[in-house]
């Protein structure tokens with residue numbers, strides 16, 4: 132891969148990003164590398180000076196490693212002797228130039244993108260399952276959990292961000308195309324738009340699942356309005372759009388979609404009984420629960436409009452992932468697959484056995500009831516989860532092991548308290564990524580916000596010990612929900628990732644101890 136100096140200048144001008152340039156080399160000079168991390172520069176490269184913790188010495192290091200051109204929002208003396216492209220916005224410039232450097236991989240795949248406060252990962256995995264049924268070994272996935280850029284085991288690796296930096300994103304997309312992938316399913320976080328990680332990227336299908344206040348605060352969004360604005364960008368940048376008509380702020384979301392997409396290419400879905408506020412809008416798809424038990428759910432998807440019927444995805448579906456909210460996620464995934472040309476004959480078997488690490492994983496422990504491990508970690512998702520468990524197990528006690536993170540999402544503390552007040556019998560408060568805060572103080576804040584005296588509270592800071600204590604206290608009439616960490620295997624403490632055994636392994640350790648004690 133290569134990009135010439137001239138192409139960089141033209142692209143930046145075309146996007147009104149270039150403030151000034153100082154050119155040392157011939158304009159036809161090619162750069163064969165591209166990086167925003169000086170440690171990753173090798174050979175004649177293009178280097179981006181970006182980031183809150185950027186230090187000019189990184190530019191010197193990049194130059195020493197072979198970078199010949201730098202892109203920055205201001206000139207640096209450390210870049211003397213290099214070509215300097217001074218831009219209005221470096222992260223936008225990086226997205227535009229990275230797409231060009233990797234030769235627009237998005238044009239060689241069908242790209243399906245999900246946004247929403249909750250359900251992105253689940254819907255993405257459901258879509259991946261269906262598309263894989265139709266196009267085995269040709270589907271890529273960029274999710275919060277993992278990235279899959281090819282059919283082999285070494286083309287699958289864990290994620291650090293939900294949506295990576297633009298440069299990494301276009302690189303991964305290029306790898307996927309070169310590995311023969313024809314479809315890509317990806318999650319798009321609101322941070323991705325806030326930080327221009329997907330600037331200029333157009334999706335074939337863009338989803339808006341739902342929005343509730345989250346990710347607002349230092350290092351995240353300054354306000355809910357900003358969060359909503361960034362989430363809606365997925366719709367503005369998609370050729371076809373699918374919206375959950377039951378989302379909060381539907382009117383604004385729909386209006387955003389129509390600014391770039393004709394209503395004929397906008398699909399709406401909702402549960403069977405839902406009545407939209409805008410009565411003149413047709414709901415294209417309705418879904419309805421048929422039956423569910425504690426390990427499978429079954430629902431019906433009904434195309435209502437002609438354009439919905441044309442996708443041939445109506446029918447009865449089974450899911451291995453229970454929870455009524457997952458029927459909504461599955462509906463989205465099935466419509467997405469339909470828009471990618473895959474009908475019910477593949478969607479029904481494709482979605483049936485999809486399971487996702489840390490999402491509604493459950494196990495029965497004889498003598499100690501049933502345990503659920505789930506990634507619910509904000510108000511909406513915790514409420515949805517506990518509401519569902521209460522309805523499934525009306526006569527059981529519902530005990531919850533939970534902690535809230537430090538340094539971010541401060542509103543989760545009173546929010547968790549509210550949901551625990553409403554649904555829990557006992558709350559085991561514990562540690563979850565305390566960062567620079569004291570985990571005991573975080574638990575105390577949750578407890579202080581709880582108002583229902585009928586809910587018992589125990590604080591046990593060591594997370595595995597808290598899980599064990601909850602399970603030891605449980606009997607066959609108890610459901611224990613271990614929540615908010617999902618499949619994560621680390622605790623973020625004072626800037627470090629400390630290893631953590633994981634919630635389900637902690638439950639399994641307890642189950643093994645029970646067997647030994649028998």
Ligand SMILES: CC(=O)N[C@H]1[C@@H](OP(=O)(O)OP(=O)(O)OC[C@H]2O[C@@H](n3ccc(=O)[nH]c3=O)[C@H](O)[C@@H]2O)O[C@H](CO)[C@@H](O)[C@@H]1O[C@H](C)C(=O)N[C@@H](C)C(=O)N[C@H](CCC(=O)O)C(=O)O
Pocket residue numbers: 167168169170181182183184185186189291292293294295296320321322323326346350351
């Ligand atoms: C607030 C935020 O999003 N920050 C991200 C951003 O940081 P930044 O641009 O400020 O860069 P920085 O880490 O300060 O580093 C400065 C620069 O110096 C460079 N460097 C550094 C050392 C060196 O020797 N040489 C060198 O060149 C680095 O490569 C970097 O480019 O770019 C970094 C990658 O370059 C990201 O790792 C980092 O994500 C942080 C860790 C993060 O946690 N972000 C969260 C909030 C996030 O994005 N979450 C969303 C999901 C949220 C949701 O669920 O909706 C996500 O998409 O994952």
Ligand SMILES: Nc1ncnc2c1ncn2[C@@H]1O[C@H](COP(=O)(O)OP(=O)(O)OP(=O)(O)O)[C@@H](O)[C@H]1O
Pocket residue numbers: 247248249250251252253254275293340341456457459460489490491505506507508511512513515516
């Ligand atoms: N449609 C939904 N509505 C409400 N809650 C949901 C929905 N889908 C999933 N959840 C809950 O949210 C949790 C996280 O789900 P998922 O990982 O699919 O969402 P996400 O959007 O990727 O989340 P995050 O951005 O936090 O990574 C699940 O474990 C479940 O408890």
